[in-house]
Amino acid sequence: MKSAVVRAKEQAGLALSDVPRARENWVVVKVRAAPMCTEYKAFAAGRGGTFMGHEAAGEVVEVAQPGRVSLGDRVVVMPQNSCGNCELCLAGEYIHCQDSYDFAALHGSHNGLATMAQYLLKQDWMLLPIPDGMSYDHAGMACCGLGPTFGAFQSLRLYRDDTALITGLGPVGLGGIINARYRGARVIGVESNAYRARLALELGAETVINPLDKDALRQILDRTRDGRGVDIAIDCSGVVAAHRLCIDATRRKGAVAFVGECGEDTPLRISPDMIRKGLRLIGSWHYNMGDTPRMLNMIGEIGDQLDKLITHRFAIDDIQSAWETQLSGQCGKVILQPWEGEHV
Ligand SMILES: [Zn+2]
Numbered sequence: 573m574k575s576a577v578v579r580a581k582e583q584a585g586l587a588l589s590d591v592p593r594a595r596e597n598w599v600v601v602k603v604r605a606a607p608m609c610t611e612y613k614a615f616a617a618g619r620g621g622t623f624m625g626h627e628a629a630g631e632v633v634e635v636a637q638p639g640r641v642s643l644g645d646r647v648v649v650m651p652q653n654s655c656g657n658c659e660l661c662l663a664g665e666y667i668h669c670q671d672s673y674d675f676a677a678l679h680g681s682h683n684g685l686a687t688m689a690q691y692l693l694k695q696d697w698m699l700l701p702i703p704d705g706m707s708y709d710h711a712g713m714a715c716c717g718l719g720p721t722f723g724a725f726q727s728l729r730l731y732r733d734d735t736a737l738i739t740g741l742g743p744v745g746l747g748g749i750i751n752a753r754y755r756g757a758r759v760i761g762v763e764s765n766a767y768r769a770r771l772a773l774e775l776g777a778e779t780v781i782n783p784l785d786k787d788a789l790r791q792i793l794d795r796t797r798d799g800r801g802v803d804i805a806i807d808c809s810g811v812v813a814a815h816r817l818c819i820d821a822t823r824r825k826g827a828v829a830f831v832g833e834c835g836e837d838t839p840l841r842i843s844p845d846m847i848r849k850g851l852r853l854i855g856s857w858h859y860n861m862g863d864t865p866r867m868l869n870m871i872g873e874i875g876d877q878l879d880k881l882i883t884h885r886f887a888i889d890d891i892q893s894a895w896e897t898q899l900s901g902q903c904g905k906v907i908l909q910p911w912e913g914e915h916v
Pocket residue numbers: 654655656657658659660661662666669670671672
């Protein structure tokens with residue numbers, strides 16, 4: 573089978589390996605759509621790129637024992653290889669599992685770990701059955717396209733007619749707009765990339781403010797009731813200045829979710845930001861597995877929005893172009909199609 577790999581800085585390639593085999597509750601999925609996410613950063617840097625990707629939708633093609641899925645089932649593949657037994661996993665918060673499997677130690681190699689490949693290996697309970705009539709591309713948006721911001725809005729309870737601020741309108745932030753609009757909220761976006769600002773407006777953002785504007789905070793506040801601030805802010809940029817903007821632009825007793833990964837320290841002022849303001853600050857990586865029916869039901873209703881979010885599709889042989897497109901920033905969500913153009 574083919575897998576996408578990083579050969580060197582901004583150089584992609586394909587690796588060939590055996591198809592992984594099912595064992596115990598680990599089943600083989602033939603990958604039909606692999607939504608592309610942060611891996612382009614490894615492509616840009618030329619580092620560590622042999623087993624790429626963590627998002628997929630596909631078809632179950634081998635099972636080793638009776639379980640939660642059967643041959644031929646169409647499924648969304650959830651990220652990570654969580655244990656399935658700890659308190660967090662049992663509570664549906666498997667994304668935060670601290671006892672995740674060491675894939676290579678368990679299976680003897682990394683083969684089957686990647687989603688940007690023609691086949692992968694996954695525990696059956698981490699596969700979500702796709703409703704009839706839903707495409708693999710749309711179903712795959714249940715991964716990072718919609719997942720992290722969906723989880724944030726579920727936790728923070730975004731209501732109809734609330735105002736949501738979303739900073740950083742890459743594919744995850746754009747998915748946040750879709751989630752907020754689905755819930756009937758107003759959306760103010762913050763983004764400097766003109767392509768993505770335009771796409772955000774198409775998806776229903778009321779306005780998109782350039783974070784490079786010196787009065788960006790004032791522009792946001794002026795669009796809220798009595799200038800008091802937005803109800804909920806979500807940062808999808810991972811930029812420290814955007815964290816501050818979210819905190820400052822949110823009203824008293826409002827809430828902020830941090831979705832964009834960030835390795836730097838963000839200064840927080842306990843009295844003015846937290847105690848006096850009564851803000852709730854949370855991190856959101858993904859959503860609770862118990863909310864899966866709600867997620868899939870939403871996907872079934874918003875196909876036209878997802879067709880706007882997904883701007884590009886590439887066959888696996890075109891992985892170089894796929895990563896270059898992501899690196900350019902001139903795209904929404906990009907999908908890799910491991911079987912497009914293959915003779916099967
Ligand atoms: Zn666990």
